[in-house]
Amino acid sequence: MDIAWLRDFEALVAQKNFSRAAEDRNVSQPAFSRRIRALEEEVGVKLINRQTLPLSLTPAGEVFLPQARIMLRTYQETLERCQIIDAAGENVIRFATSQSLYMTHYKTHIAPLVEKGGLDIDLNSTSWAADQFVSALQQRYCDVILTYWHPSMDFLAPLEMGKCEYLTLSRDDFLPVSRVGADGPIHQLRKGGNKPVSLLSYGTASALRSVVDNTLRQNIDGPKILVVNRNALAISVKAMIMEGFGLGWLPRELCKDELQAGQMQVVGNDAYIEKLEVRLYREKDNRKPTLNTLWDDMKLLVEAQTDRASG
Template sequence: MDIAWLRDFEALVAQKNFSRAAEERNVSQPAFSRRIRSLEEEFGVKLINRQTLPLSLTPAGEVFLAQSRIMLRTYEETLERCQIIDAAGENVIRFATSQSLYMTHFKTHIAPLVERGGLEIDLNSTGWAADQFVSALQQRYCDVILTYWHPSMDALAPLGLGNCDFITLTEDSFLPVSKNGANGPLHTLKSDNKKPISLLSYGTVSALRSVVEYALRQQIDGPKMLVVNQSALAISVKAMIMEGFGLGWLPQELCKTELADGRMKVVGGKEYAHHLEIRLYRDKENTKPTLNRLWRDMQALSHKSTD
């Protein structure tokens, strides 16, 4: 598929007329019509209802319009990122991490080293699925990934089998928490509750979902849970907890302020808490000098934190 076809489609939607859209796109009308038809053939559906005046979209066309805008935005963002990296040179270190880790451990552990060392970082704080982080590293889309790690995270297993190095930068606690009310937490893990406990969990794309499921499997006689919402991001789970919709598991660093000021409360004992490692992964064969320098600094920081 030619990316120009998406721009043609957007022009036709805006103009609702083949002639005016062709003029906007600076091509002849026959050529423009052929490109729109090629787009429809590519997807095997009719996108434009040609029987109406002005032209309208078919139901499939309505869906495609929303998705085409996402595709164009992704294309433009990718193009911009590639141009920035190319202009900056080969020494830029490309990081990928989740939003929650960017807001916590990246800022506290890595950002100061980057600043002191004068390193150039291209940071991609993303909502990728766990396996996308793995493939991004394997395909050299990024040089380093910063990720949570727990033995239950099967999606990250290929990194252990592959040609990767890792550093355990630090640890975090994964805790069941609830919004705190005037009379205590709004939701608890007491097994004598008559009604199922409302659980705010993670979607299938999140590596943290497997840790929640692991935590619950360890408690055979634990309370009945009802999943009322699933989110891909820990930030979103936190927001739902703060709205009082249920309890959920969060990395302690992500909610330490709310725990300290009493807006949140840990609602399970030690048996419900689990340790998360904060790991950096890189491809062993990536010989970028700036990456090697950062890796040595990260190893020194890791050793210092465990002494």
């Protein structure tokens, strides 16, 4: 799909007229019309209703328009990121992490070392699918990924078997929690009652989906579960829990304030609590000097934490 076709489509939506849109795009009307038809052929449906005056979108066109704008925005952001990285050269360390880990671990554990060392960071806090983090590291789209780790996360296996190394930055509990009402937790993770337990879970794009599924498989004698929503982001699952739509699993670090304030409560017994590691991964043969500096600093930090814990 030609990116110019998306810009043509956006111009036609704005102008609602082929002639004005062609003029806006600085091409002849016949050429502009051919490009719109090529876009429709690529998508496989009619996007423009040519029988109305002014022109309007078909139902499929209404669906396609916001996605076209997302693609154009993503394309532009990618160009800008590439130009920034190229201009900065080999001194930039490219990070990739999820929104929840950015909020709970990057800012507190890594950012101080970055500032202390005067390092240049290109931070991609993203909603990528879990396996995209792995491919991004393998293809050198990023230098470091910050991710949760659990034995059930098969998508990380290629890194463990490949040319990668990791540091365990910290450990966290993965807790089943519910919002607290006047009489205690609104949702309980226990047998009893006629209604199944409403679960707010994770979509296939989330690294945490496999941990929830694994936990439920290990507790097959537990209550009946009804998944009422799936989301890619732990932040979004947390928001839904706080609205009272169901219970869900969250890393303790992400909900510690709500637990301490009594707004959330852990439900279920210890069998439903999983242990997570927060890991940094990089390829061993990535010898970018600034990356080596940060990695060595992180090693010292982890060793100091281990010494304090054992002492």
